[in-house]
Structures are given as C-alpha cells and as structure tokens.
Amino acid sequence: MNASHDDMSEKNATHHDAAPCLLFVDDDRDIQVAARILFQRRGINMLSAHDAAEALTRLASHPVALVLLDLNYTKGARTGAEGLALLKDMLVLRPDLPVLVVTGHSGVSIAVEAMRAGATDFVMKPWNNERLVNLVSKTLEKSRVSHSSETDPVLIVASQVMKQCVADVDRIATTRAPILISGPAGVGKMLLARRIHALSNDTGALHVLDAEDCEALPEEDGVWIFRNSEALSPSLQRHLTDRLDERSPPRVIALSSLEPHTLRSRLQPKLMLHLGLVTLKIPPLSERPDDIPALAAHFLHYFSVRHMLPEPELDAVRSAALQAEVWPQNVRSLRAAVERAVIMGGWQASPEGPGNQAEETQTLRDTERSLIEAALRRHSFNVTQAARELGLTRPALYRRMARYGL
Numbered sequence: 001m002n003a004s005h006d007d008m009s010e011k012n013a014t015h016h017d018a019a020p021c022l023l024f025v026d027d028d029r030d031i032q033v034a035a036r037i038l039f040q041r042r043g044i045n046m047l048s049a050h051d052a053a054e055a056l057t058r059l060a061s062h063p064v065a066l067v068l069l070d071l072n073y074t075k076g077a078r079t080g081a082e083g084l085a086l087l088k089d090m091l092v093l094r095p096d097l098p099v100l101v102v103t104g105h106s107g108v109s110i111a112v113e114a115m116r117a118g119a120t121d122f123v124m125k126p127w128n129n130e131r132l133v134n135l136v137s138k139t140l141e142k143s144r145v146s147h148s149s150e151t152d153p154v155l156i157v158a159s160q161v162m163k164q165c166v167a168d169v170d171r172i173a174t175t176r177a178p179i180l181i182s183g184p185a186g187v188g189k190m191l192l193a194r195r196i197h198a199l200s201n202d203t204g205a206l207h208v209l210d211a212e213d214c215e216a217l218p219e220e221d222g223v224w225i226f227r228n229s230e231a232l233s234p235s236l237q238r239h240l241t242d243r244l245d246e247r248s249p250p251r252v253i254a255l256s257s258l259e260p261h262t263l264r265s266r267l268q269p270k271l272m273l274h275l276g277l278v279t280l281k282i283p284p285l286s287e288r289p290d291d292i293p294a295l296a297a298h299f300l301h302y303f304s305v306r307h308m309l310p311e312p313e314l315d316a317v318r319s320a321a322l323q324a325e326v327w328p329q330n331v332r333s334l335r336a337a338v339e340r341a342v343i344m345g346g347w348q349a350s351p352e353g354p355g356n357q358a359e360e361t362q363t364l365r366d367t368e369r370s371l372i373e374a375a376l377r378r379h380s381f382n383v384t385q386a387a388r389e390l391g392l393t394r395p396a397l398y399r400r401m402a403r404y405g406l
C-alpha cells in the first residue's frame with residue numbers, strides 16, 4: 001500500500017469533499033492516471049486502489065458510490081481469481097455497491113462469472129472512453145447507495161494463517177452449521193462472525209448476545225452470535241441445546257477467548273457436541289506478524305480520513321517496530337495505537353497494559369537488546385559466534401538485530 005504522489009493529491013481532495021466518488025481498482029498507475037483525467041473532465045471524482053487491501057480501506061473510509069474493478073489487477077494475473085475474491089469481499093462490506101468489472105476480450109467467461117457473483121455490469125479492455133463514461137454516469141445516477149458510517153469494519157488479512165481461516169469461514173458460511181470461533185481478546189472473532197452472517201444468505205434477524213448478561217434466548221430464529229460463550233448459565237445451556245436439537249434451529253456462532261479444550265470443561269457435553277462441530281482458532285497477532293503492517297496501513301488511512309488529519313508515515317522501520325511491540329488486546333490495541341498516532345500527529349509509546357506490563361515489556365526488551373549488542377561486540381559482530389553464545393540460530397539472531405536496529 002504505497003502512498004504515491006498521485007495518491008496524496010487524491011487524499012487531500014477527498015478529505016474535504018464528501019461527494020460520492022468512483023473507486024478504480026487496477027495496479028497499473030498509468031491507466032489510473034489516464035482514467036482520473038478522463039473522469040475528472042466529466043466531473044466525476046475518482047479514487048485509486050492498487051491492491052485488495054487498499055481497495056477495502058478506501059471503501060471503508062470514503063463515500064464510494066461505484067467501483068470499477070479490473071479483474072486481473074496484478075501484473076501477469078490472467079485467471080480473474082483475485083478480482084473475483086475482492087468482488088466478494090467488497091459485497092460483504094456493501095451488499096448494494098454497484099461494481100463494474102473490467103476484463104480483456106479473452107475474459108468474457110470471467111466477466112459472466114463476476115456478474116453471477118454480484119457485479120452490476122462489465123467493460124471490455126481496451127475500453128471506449130465515451131461508452132465507459134456513459135456507463136459510469138448512468139450507474140451512478142441509478143445508484144442510490146450512499147456512504148454510511150455504519151459500514152461494517154473491513155477485514156484485513158495478509159498472513160497465510162488468516163487467509164486459510166477466512167477461506168474456511170467462507171466455505172462454511174453458507175451452511176447452517178453452528179460454529180465456534182476461539183482466540184484471545186481483540187483478534188477479530190466478532191468480525192469473522194459478522195462475515196459468516198453476511199455470506200450466509202440467512203434472511204433471519206441477527207442477534208448479538210453477551211453470554212455474561214444473557215438471561216433468555218431470543219424468541220425468533222435467525223443468526224445468534226454469542227460473545228463469551230463460556231459464561232452461559234447452566235439453564236441457558238440446556239435451553240440452547242434444546243433449540244439446537246429442533247428441526248429448524250437458529251444459526252449459532254459461539255465466540256470464546258478460551259481454547260476449545262478448556263471450553264469443553266466449562267460447557268455441557270451435549271451443547272459442546274453442537275458448538276464444537278466446526279471450530280476455528282484465530283491466533284494472536286504475535287503469531288501472525290505479517291498482518292501487522294497491513295492492518296497498520298489500513299487503520300492509518302481509515303483514521304486520517306475519519307479525523308481529517310494527515311496520515312503519519314509507515315516505513316519499513318516503523319512496521320518492524322510495530323511487529324516487535326506487544327499487543328495485549330491484539331488488533332484492538334493496534335487499532336487504538338494507530339488512531340492515537342493519527343490524532344497526535346506521530347507515533348507514541350503505547351500507554352496500554354495492565355499495571356506496569358508495558359514497562360516490564362520495555363525493560364525485558366531493553367535487556368534483550370543489550371545482551372545481544374554485548375554478545376555481538378564481544379565477537380566483533382561475527383553473527384555465527386554471537387548466535388552460538390546466545391543459544392540462538394543465525395536467522396533468529398538476524399531477526400532480533402533487525403528488530404532492535406543493530
């Protein structure tokens with residue numbers, strides 16, 4: 001998610017302009033510039049996105065009324081798979097969003113597939129300027145979609161483990177199977193539960209219940225999301241089991257910060273048989289560092305637009321520092337730290353952490369850094385020897401040297 005010069009002028013323009021705009025997703029910066037000139041001449045505001053994460057971020061932060069999506073937006077890509085995946089993610093976020101897909105002449109079957117997946121229309125490349133502008137204007141006129149701050153939060157995923165998790169979620173979303181999502185605080189359990197609901201084709205009502213203060217089950221079926229499901233009272237557990245035994249049970253998505261095996265010892269075995277049918281474990285951020293720069297870039301853009309403030313820089317050094325940081329509440333903590341950076345106009349030390357956990361972490365990190373530095377000096381910066389003395393592998397030592405800027 002690089003911030004190029006044309007991106008910057010675009011951001012400045014949109015900070016002060018909440019008029020509905022067109023979002024064009026294509027990795028080719030020349031085509032982006034040409035398209036922007038074309039649309040600007042016709043009085044249509046255009047935003048650019050060069051990859052999926054950037055497209056989703058823009059969608060969450062700007063009043064996007066229409067998307068023009070190149071189905072193969074990465075160089076060399078031909079299958080349209082990445083475009084179709086992004087189309088799905090965008091429609092999860094904004095089910096009524098008009099999306100015009102762009103494809104080469106050879107890609108008619110992909111365009112048809114995109115229409116089946118919810119695209120509004122398609123355009124062949126190379127496009128005819130007049131026809132494209134007409135189609136865009138007509139679609140914009142028809143579209144009554146207005147940007148709402150109520151849009152569900154965007155799901156940003158870069159690590160392999162989370163990509164797999166989302167693929168699993170998408171596969172089971174359309175079934176009626178109960179699902180248990182476990183993972184520590186703030187890892188995104190609720191976000192995934194909402195995605196399941198959005199993809200489920202379930203027209204019933206959505207009930208979000210906190211087991212800690214839930215006294216009765218909803219009357220109507222639909223989708224029931226239980227937070228802190230380990231706290232369900234014994235009588236509610238029995239009622240829930242009965243409801244799940246019925247012929248047309250509600251769709252239950254149980255969330256818990258306990259590991260499934262610990263939850264098993266808290267909940268009644270009959271209920272666990274239902275809830276444990278499909279379990280998904282979301283790892284803490286520390287086990288998926290690849291997600292941290294992508295999430296930080298997303299939140300930076302999101303909060304800078306929301307607070308109408310400039311976006312602090314996120315370079316490689318800052319990304320590495322964020323990856324080395326401890327995030328007690330995972331994505332929730334990272335999100336708060338990024339919002340603080342936007343508001344304060346620069347990165348601050350995190351004030352978070354119970355008691356002096358932050359201080360202790362800082363001390364531990366300082367100690368580790370000095371131990372490593374001392375070992376390196378003793379061995380005249382010979383990494384192999386220093387690693388041996390520290391009981392680390394060479395790659396592990398290199399990682400720490402990068403983390404501490406040694």
Ligand SMILES: Nc1ncnc2c1ncn2[C@@H]1O[C@H](COP(=O)(O)OP(=O)(O)OP(=O)(O)O)[C@@H](O)[C@H]1O
Nearest residue numbers: 153154155156157185186187188189190191331332
């Ligand atoms: N992959 C992600 N991409 C973008 N935002 C995310 C992601 N994961 C989590 N978040 C954001 O982090 C915050 C916490 O997420 P969420 O509420 O889903 O976590 P949770 O695991 O249900 O937390 P808890 O168990 O503490 O209630 C929310 O603001 C959510 O939008």
